[in-house]
Amino acid sequence: xxxxxxxxxxxxxxxxxxxxxxxxxxxxxxxxxxxxxxxxxxxxxxxxxxxxxxxxxxxxxxxxxxxxxxxxxxxxxxxxxxxxxxxxxxxxxxxxxxxxxxxxxxxxxxxxxxxxxxxxxxxxxxxxxxxxxxxxxxxxxxxxxxxxxxxxxxxxxxxxxxxxxxxxxxxxxxxxxxxxxx
Amino acid sequence: xxxxxxxxxxxxxxxxxxxxxxxxxxxxxxxxxxxxxxxxxxxxxxxxxxxxxxxxxxxxxxxxxxxxxxxxxxxxxxxxxxxxxxxxxxxxxxxxxxxxxxxxxxxxxxxxxxxxxxxxxxxxxxxxxxxxxxxxxxxxxxxxxxxxxxxxxxxxxxxxxxxxxxxxxxxxxxxxxxxxxxxxxxxxxxxxxxxxxxxxxxxxxxxxxxxxxxxxxxxxxxxxxxxxxxxxxxxxxxxxxxxxxxxxxxxxxxxxxxxxxxxxxxxxxxxxxxxxxxxxxxxxxxxxxxxxxxxxx
Numbered sequence: 001x002x003x004x005x006x007x008x009x010x011x012x013x014x015x016x017x018x019x020x021x022x023x024x025x026x027x028x029x030x031x032x033x034x035x036x037x038x039x040x041x042x043x044x045x046x047x048x049x050x051x052x053x054x055x056x057x058x059x060x061x062x063x064x065x066x067x068x069x070x071x072x073x074x075x076x077x078x079x080x081x082x083x084x085x086x087x088x089x090x091x092x093x094x095x096x097x098x099x100x101x102x103x104x105x106x107x108x109x110x111x112x113x114x115x116x117x118x119x120x121x122x123x124x125x126x127x128x129x130x131x132x133x134x135x136x137x138x139x140x141x142x143x144x145x146x147x148x149x150x151x152x153x154x155x156x157x158x159x160x161x162x163x164x165x166x167x168x169x170x171x172x173x174x175x176x177x178x179x180x181x182x
Numbered sequence: 183x184x185x186x187x188x189x190x191x192x193x194x195x196x197x198x199x200x201x202x203x204x205x206x207x208x209x210x211x212x213x214x215x216x217x218x219x220x221x222x223x224x225x226x227x228x229x230x231x232x233x234x235x236x237x238x239x240x241x242x243x244x245x246x247x248x249x250x251x252x253x254x255x256x257x258x259x260x261x262x263x264x265x266x267x268x269x270x271x272x273x274x275x276x277x278x279x280x281x282x283x284x285x286x287x288x289x290x291x292x293x294x295x296x297x298x299x300x301x302x303x304x305x306x307x308x309x310x311x312x313x314x315x316x317x318x319x320x321x322x323x324x325x326x327x328x329x330x331x332x333x334x335x336x337x338x339x340x341x342x343x344x345x346x347x348x349x350x351x352x353x354x355x356x357x358x359x360x361x362x363x364x365x366x367x368x369x370x371x372x373x374x375x376x377x378x379x380x381x382x383x384x385x386x387x388x389x390x391x392x393x394x395x396x397x398x399x400x401x402x403x404x405x406x407x408x409x410x411x412x413x414x415x416x417x418x419x420x421x422x423x424x425x426x427x428x429x430x431x432x433x434x435x436x437x438x439x440x441x442x443x444x445x446x447x448x449x450x451x452x453x454x455x456x457x458x459x460x461x462x463x464x465x466x467x468x469x470x471x472x473x474x475x476x477x478x479x
Contacts, residue, residue, distance in 0.1 A: 061454065062452055064453070066454055071387070074462070075461050082466060094462075094466060095462070095463075098462040099462060102458040102459065106454065106455060146383060146463070147382075147460040147462070148383075148385060150462070151386055151459035154455040155452045155455050
């Protein structure tokens with residue numbers, strides 16, 4: 001690559017070198033800015049994609065309506081869980097464990113199509129560990145809390161895990177919604 | 183250490199406080215050691231050690247003598263409470279006191295537990311000999327004891343009082359667990375005691391058409407709050423969750439301080455979860471109702 005020098009630059013070689021450095025710096029900074037902008041853009045695009053996925057997941061979750069046999073089974077399981085926790089003297093953990101299991105049931109039902117991906121199981125394991133830690137570290141109460149409130153907390157929890165899975169799916173190069181049905 | 187034994191105590195203490203600083207009964211001349219009296223004229227305790235031979239040391243024959251003071255060696259041993267003496271190794275009177283108070287506490291608990299167990303057995307005997315687990319059946323004329331009889335009534339109240347305390351100890355020991363209630367009727371008692379909370383929890387079970395989600399949306403849109411909360415919390419955030427109409431309802435109701443609206447809205451957000459949470463909560467309510475019912479205990 002040859003560089004054309006002007007008359008003044010030719011007369012002063014030091015000045016010419018300084019000029020070359022300035023040009024290079026300008027080029028570097030503009031390319032870095034471009035790179036940054038493109039990274040931001042792709043990040044934004046990815047987040048938009050994730051948000052779209054989460055919205056679809058929520059839409060799918062909203063379609064679920066448990067039939068009465070499932071309700072009965074759930075009731076019996078709830079009684080068993082309560083009896084078990086009572087035997088262990090940990091009745092205060094009934095609500096968080098019960099609702100946690102419920103949320104994970106929904107999650108696995110809705111995301112079962114991702115079962116062949118290792119990142120899915122790793123992420124779910126991490127999420128389960130976080131939930132277990134929270135269940136044992138928060139001082140839960142066994143006083144009456146309306147189911148409406150716990151349902152709200154469950155819904156928020158589900159959405160949060162949808163977001164986590166969506167982000168991991170996006171950045172771990174998982175399948176997109178349209179080609180994921182296996 | 184000044185109050186080492188009864189011999190030195192008589193020289194060094196005041197008139198009121200004698201042997202090892204213990205109070206002397208002016209009439210009998212005996213020293214009060216808490217668990218029993220010490221006869222200073224005889225150099226013996228006036229009654230045997232209430233802890234019996236439980237703490238006897240086979241290598242020390244004096245520990246088998248339940249009337250001796252400080253294993254008959256007050257120069258080395260101390261006995262601040264009248265229970266089993268502390269040997270020479272526990273030189274510090276404070277630690278000896280602590281040791282002995284623990285011992286006496288343990289004995290008291292054992293004794294009480296035995297009494298309570300006996301009381302529980304007695305109650306069972308009086309009221310329902312055929313069903314030993316279902317113990318507080320207030321049936322006046324079973325087990326050969328009539329509640330018309332004042333002695334029987336007194337006995338019943340006396341043992342019932344013991345029995346209630348016994349139950350409390352069991353509950354404390356097991357962290358709230360007690361052998362389960364019996365009888366089909368307890369299901370009814372459970373419903374009776376918890377119908378209010380169960381009714382509120384069952385809202386999550388109402389189908390979406392006329393259920394929590396719809397009501398939530400109505401509350402949310404009532405008086406046209408739409409957008410007010412969006413401005414407050416950021417339009418983007420609300421837009422993000424606007425896929426669920428009920429959540430809009432929740433945020434709008436929250437902005438207006440309407441707890442019913444919030445509750446209904448969150449239940450309607452993901453109806454399936456609302457159902458599940460309702461079932462879990464209702465199972466808990468029902469069980470609690472049964473546990474709280476005195477008829478089921």
